[in-house]
Each structure stands twice: as C-alpha cells, then as structure tokens.
Amino acid sequence: MSLIDELGTYLGSANTRAQLWAALAEHGYLALLPILFGVVLAVGAGWLGQTWPQVRGTLAVVANLVYTIPSLALFVVIPGVIGTTILDSINVVVALSLYTAALLVRPMLDAIAAVPQAVTASATAMGYRPARRYFGVELPLAVPVLAAGVRVAAVSNISLVSVGALIGVGGLGRLFTDGFQREYYAPIVVGVVLTLLLALVVDLLLVLLRRVLTPWQRPAPTRRADEEVAA
Amino acid sequence: MIAETVAWFGDAANWSGPGGVPARVLEHVGYVALALAIALVIAVPFGLLVGHTGRGAVLLVGAGNIVRALPTLGVVTLFFLLLAESTPAAVVGLVVLAVPPVMAGTYAGVQSVDAHVVDAASGVGMRGMQRLWQVEVPIALPMVLGGVRNAVLQLVATAAVAAYVGLGGLGRYLMDGLAILDYAEVVAGAVLTAALAVVLDLLLAGLQRIVVPRGVRLAELTRSKGPA
Numbered sequence: 001m002s003l004i005d006e007l008g009t010y011l012g013s014a015n016t017r018a019q020l021w022a023a024l025a026e027h028g029y030l031a032l033l034p035i036l037f038g039v040v041l042a043v044g045a046g047w048l049g050q051t052w053p054q055v056r057g058t059l060a061v062v063a064n065l066v067y068t069i070p071s072l073a074l075f076v077v078i079p080g081v082i083g084t085t086i087l088d089s090i091n092v093v094v095a096l097s098l099y100t101a102a103l104l105v106r107p108m109l110d111a112i113a114a115v116p117q118a119v120t121a122s123a124t125a126m127g128y129r130p131a132r133r134y135f136g137v138e139l140p141l142a143v144p145v146l147a148a149g150v151r152v153a154a155v156s157n158i159s160l161v162s163v164g165a166l167i168g169v170g171g172l173g174r175l176f177t178d179g180f181q182r183e184y185y186a187p188i189v190v191g192v193v194l195t196l197l198l199a200l201v202v203d204l205l206l207v208l209l210r211r212v213l214t215p216w217q218r219p220a221p222t223r224r225a226d227e228e229v230a231a
Numbered sequence: 232m233i234a235e236t237v238a239w240f241g242d243a244a245n246w247s248g249p250g251g252v253p254a255r256v257l258e259h260v261g262y263v264a265l266a267l268a269i270a271l272v273i274a275v276p277f278g279l280l281v282g283h284t285g286r287g288a289v290l291l292v293g294a295g296n297i298v299r300a301l302p303t304l305g306v307v308t309l310f311f312l313l314l315a316e317s318t319p320a321a322v323v324g325l326v327v328l329a330v331p332p333v334m335a336g337t338y339a340g341v342q343s344v345d346a347h348v349v350d351a352a353s354g355v356g357m358r359g360m361q362r363l364w365q366v367e368v369p370i371a372l373p374m375v376l377g378g379v380r381n382a383v384l385q386l387v388a389t390a391a392v393a394a395y396v397g398l399g400g401l402g403r404y405l406m407d408g409l410a411i412l413d414y415a416e417v418v419a420g421a422v423l424t425a426a427l428a429v430v431l432d433l434l435l436a437g438l439q440r441i442v443v444p445r446g447v448r449l450a451e452l453t454r455s456k457g458p459a
Contacts (some may be wrong), residue, residue: 063249068428070388073421074404080232080418086409155300162302167409180308180396188312194251194304199300 003185010186019145024194027171030092030164031157032202035150037093038100042149045101046108046142047134056109066098071163074098087196092164099160100153107149111142144217147210151203158199172198207214235415236422245419250403252423259400259427262393266325270382274330275375278337282371287441291338298331303389311396321398328389329382336378340371340411369444376439380432387428391420401427 010016045063049056074095079086082094115138123137137206165173175191211218241246246252281287312321344367352366394402404420407413414432 040425043269053397065429069296070391070423070428072391072402073424076405076409077421082416086414105386149449152299155296159300159302162304166392166395167306172303173302176302176305176308177395180312183312185309185312187306188309191308192302195302195305196300202297 002126006184006186010184010190016038016069020190020194022176023172027158027161027173027195028198028202030089030161030169030171031096031198032154034093034096034100037097037225038104038153039146039150039158041097041101041122042104042108042146043139045105046112048135049109050112050138051130056113058104060109061224063102064103067137067156071099071160072166075164075167089164091167092161092169095158096160100150100157103153103156104146104149107145108142111145112138115141133228140213143213144210147206151206154206155199158195158202162195163201232414232418236418239415239419240249255399255401256423256427259387259390259402259424260431262322262390262398262400263326263383263431266322266329266386266390267379267382268321269326270333273326274333274378275337278334278375278378279341279356279363279368280339281334282341282366283359288338288342295331295335298328300430301328302304303328303385304395306397307389307393311379316396318398321393321396324393325389329386331342332381332385333378336381337371337375339378340374341367344370370447372442372444373439376435378443380435380439383431383435384428387424387431391424393414416429417433 045059049059075091076086078084078091079088082090084090112134118132119141123133128136129196133146136211161171162173162176164170165177170177172191173193175194179186179191180190250255264377277291281291303324307321307341310324310327311317311320314323331459341363346372348366350364352362359366359427390398390400391402391405394406396398402426404416408416408418
C-alpha cells in the first residue's frame, strides 16, 4: 500500500480525526502556556538585572546552563524536584517554561541595558519611579527584542513538546510513538506535518502581536509621502 | 530520590561492561561525533557558498527555521522505519537535525564579514578563493563554531531521545529506567546526559574563544579603547 493510500485510510476515519484535533489542541496548550510563564520570568529577571546590575552576569550564566540541559533529561528530573508524578503534564509545562525563560533572559537584559540614558533620565525627570519606569518605558522599548526571542521560543517549544510523548504527555508526539509501535507511517507523517503547520500559524500570530504592541515601529506611509514632497 | 541516585552512581555494577557509564558515554559521544562530522561535510560548503555569493540566503534561512520546528522524535521514528530499522537510520535522523544550525552559523559568519575588509582584500589583489579562505573564513570561524555549538546541543539531546528506537548511549538509562520504573536510573541518566551537554558546550566555547584571529581581536581592542 502506498503512503498516499495509507494516509487516505488513516485520515478517512472520523475517530482518527477527532483524536488528531484533541492532540493538536493539547500540543498547542503544552507549547504556548509555557511562553506566558517564561515571559513573566524573563520580565522579572530583567527587573532584577535593572535594579541590581551586579546579578546580570549570574542570571546570564544560569540561563545559559538551563538552555544546555537536554529536554528529555529535564522532563524526567522535574517530577523528582517538584513532587509531581512522572506522567503529569505539569512536568512538560514547567520544563518548557524554564527553556523559554532561559532563552529570553539574555536578550532581555541586553535590551533593557540598551535603552538610551536620555530616555530613562527623561522618564525620571517626569517623575517616574523605578518600577513604573521599568514597566512603562524600558519594558515597552524592549518589546521588539523580546518578540524576536518569543518567536524562537514558541517554535522550539512546539518542536520539544513531542519529546514529552516518551513520558506519556506529548500532544502530537503520541502519533510518533503510536506509529513507531505499529510500524505505521501515516500517524508519523501526519504528526510531523501538523507540528510544522502549528509552528507556522503561531509564528504568524506572534508577528501580528508584535506589530500591535509596537505602534511606533510601524511605517507611516502618508507622513513619509508628505516628507518626500517637502524634500 | 537524591540518596537513591547517589547509590546508583556508587554501585560498581553500573560502571563496567557494555551497559556501564564509561561505555554509554563513549557511545553517546560517538553518535554525536559521527552525526556532526557528516553534518559538517554537508553544511559548511553550502554555508560558505551562500555566504560568499549571497545567493540563496532566503532559502537557507527559511529552511533553518522550518527545521527548528521539526519534532525530533518524529524525525527519528520516521527515518528509523524508512531505513530498515537500523542504527544508521537513527544517525541519519540526527544528521538532518544538525545540518541547519551549522549551515546557519557558517552563512551568518561569512555574511557578517565587514564589506570594507572584503573590498580591501580584493584591492590588494586577492582572488575569490583566496579572499574566501584567507579573509572570510578566519573572520567567520567564531560564528561557524557558534553554529556547531548549537548543533552539538541538539545532537546530545536528540541522541538521548533516539534511545526510544533502540539507539545506545545515555538515553538507554532514561528509557530502560522508565520502562521498569527505576527512578534512580532515570535520574542518573538525566544527570549524565545534562553533564555531557554542559561539558561539550564548555569545550566548544573555549575553542570558539581561541580561534578568533589575532587581527580581529586587535581591531576590537582599538575600537573599544580608541577615541570616541
């Protein structure tokens, strides 16, 4: 039976399609919830680094170390550390949150440090206290850098969730273990394609979100035309 | 959990024979080295070509992004079934995942060489190949190694995942431990895999620092200390 026929038979079953939707939804949830936690952690780390510049080096080293740990190793050690059972999906969420934060901390610290002195000084002169200045001025200016990091983290999380299938939690990753055990190509091929499509859609949505959050970076065609006339 | 894991490491039975720690570490490093060597042969020439000529950059960067989204477990299981369920099949899966980071690093390295430097090299009469090997490659080398570091991290992690389809190496402790619910063995495998990744990354980071050409280092010194 050719691969095309195999795929047709596999996708022809309503039961299979229902399972695929459930797996896709679980996959999206397992990959994207950690983005939220990771961003919160990274924003916190940026605040720490801004308040106490001497901890910046340590934060960067810790982030680098976390990022070095292979995913499967992190997935299986986390239940021992936080006391969950090994088949709990929280393990995957915690591990991917750590990866996301680790990926974002370094660019976050650099972006906050790169905010021009004149800008922070103006904010201070206008009466912004450090906390409000961080959230109202420095953090928004770091959004483009943060957004670039979030895009990388989202795509990499979507890829990593599948490894969770080896500890019983893995969204689309189950299709790979299922296909392997039954020596059946269709679920594996469908799983790979759906993972790539999910990554593509999420990436496009993040690009849109970034545009919404950084109105000052959007080109203003009318004004540019006026300037050309004036020149 | 910690006591059990320490006991596992203390057990002499876990340190000898084909299933012992030294043998498993060597096996793991072997897969990583083999896959990396094949990936270098494929990826470096392509990266150099695209970086040097500037043609095909969009395609290369796009392909790199797609591969980052590829689920490693899916790639490993697919190649294993496609290629007659053998160890080489698992290594092919590893190579597929190691090529893009090396290619991206090589391309980015050559691409980042200052246009003035390339112009100067042509100005003193260097031809295309001379310019590539004597100017662009040495300056790009730290970034090429950056790509290699990413690839090695990916390989150490994926080689552990590939234990699922029967590959040896440190992933065996993880898979076998999970199968018999021996958590000490699982944690020991995780600790060893993580340690291997950190050690290999540190070694490459050291190498990355050494290979910066002397001229580039001097130029950076004068740039940062020179008059503003």
